Amino acid sequence: MINRERIINNFIEMVKIYSPSKKEGKFANYLIDLLKNLGGEIYLDNGYTKYNGDAPTIFAKFKGNLAGEGVTLCAHMDVIEPCENISPIIENGIIKTDGTTTLGGDDKGGVASIIEVLRVLKENNLSHQDIYVLLTPGEESGMLGAKSIEWKNVPSNIRPATNMIVLDNAGRAGIIAHSAPCQYNFTFTFRGKKAHAGIEPEKGINAISMAAAAIAQMKIGRINELTTSNIGSITSQFPTNVVPDYCSFHGEVRSHSEETLENIIDEYENIAKNVADKFNGEYTLELSYNYPILKPIDDLKFGKEFAKVYEEIGVESELKVIGGGSDSNILAKEGFNSIIVGVGMYKVHTVEEYLVIEDLLKTTEAILNYIIKYLK
Incomplete structure (x- = not known):
């Protein structure tokens, strides 16, 4: 028909x-x-x-x-x-x-x-x-x-x-x-301290370095059969002679298990906190629940x-x-x-x-x- x-x-x-x-x-x-x-x-x-x-x-x-x-x-x-x-x-x-x-x-x-x-x-x-x-x-x-x-x-x-x-x-x-799956979007923002990169970099706290250290410790990609994570963008724009005091990165994590997803976010935040403490910097986390399972x-x-x-x-x-x-x-x-x-x-x-x-x-x-x- x-x-x-x-x-x-x-x-x-x-x-x-x-x-x-x-x-x-x-x-x-x-x-x-x-x-x-x-x-x-x-x-x-x-x-x-x-x-x-x-x-x-x-x-x-x-x-x-x-x-x-x-x-x-x-x-x-x-x-x-x-x-x-x-x-x-x-x-x-x-x-x-x-x-x-x-x-x-x-x-x-x-x-x-x-x-x-x-x-x-x-x-x-x-x-x-x-x-x-x-x-x-x-x-x-x-x-x-x-x-x-x-x-x-x-x-x-x-x-x-x-x-x-x-x-x-x-x-x-x-x-x-x-x-x-359900999905969270996340944005981690690291804040450090500006300094002249050629004259007194020791006085600065490099926010890009903090972000890089955090990302290096995070599980990204295929985490398990039903869970994935990805970072899609990194934002920090400074001249090369300035120690950057700001860097953020944006990503997502999705899973068929709400508990798994929440545990991953908690793990990411613990990593960010430890990195910020190590560098004597600061971090913030913006989290949005995009859709449910x-x-x-x-x-x-x-x-x-x-x-x-x-x-x-x-x-x-x-x-x-x-x-x-x-x-x-x-x-x-x-x-x-x-x-x-x-x-x-x-x-x-x-x-x-x-x-x-x-x-x-x-x-x-x-x-x-x-x-x-x-x-x-």
Whole structure:
């Protein structure tokens, strides 16, 4: 029932709409009109005002004629730059660009899949439970849209179903991510004492040396199977004839264990304190909890059920623990039970990004089959 030509054309039409993070307004309006035309009841959350964006989080409900809680289909509207004047090319079963921009398969491939499912249900008058659609802005900028939703204002009749299929996983159809880590961002700042580096360096306390000594003692990279850490930037800018009295470095640590993550942060802070004491300098730590752990709340029942759907259409399934964060992590705080599936997007966030058409079709077919065969 899926219309191959239509879903491809819709995807191409959508990627041509410029929609980087915080500038998804035009694309959001396009989707609002489309969802209304498909019969959706719409609610718009204007949390974007909190972070100077221009697009709401779109809630849509498609009333079914079968009893049951239904299912939520979720994707994000923003695309990684450079994403202006995208020129899609169809070649050998994939959609790519001319190499000057990203494609936007992340996540307009997911959006295209959702739209095609809704179109097939409507044009074939298929029976189904309630279907909810959640489309967020600002995902690529730290899940800003999902974080900014005012849940207390969402009408109860349009609040999404607990079981949520998030179409935002890189890779082939059949991969089902069900668990993802929480993440802290950290910034350590060391303060020393200025002095003339050529005349009296002994009177100075070198903040760069303090930062270097601390970093050298910190476990960075793969810490264990489910925990990673990284330092992404170091800031200190002084002329070479001045002993620098300021240096900061910024990084992240993520883990599937809250306890492990907190222990690592404690270890880092102890290292910083010892270094500062040794140099007779000072340090400060700024810590932000970026997103919580994602894990199943139903002993993986939903994930296993969807894996079965993939197998039934001849797609090898794989239940997977991943290392990245997404809207799913934020939505988990509200009690949603998410699985993250792929629509064939590869080399995302690069100008070499491409989308495998067959994967897009297979995941769309799997979602449609889940709705009409499993939600009875």
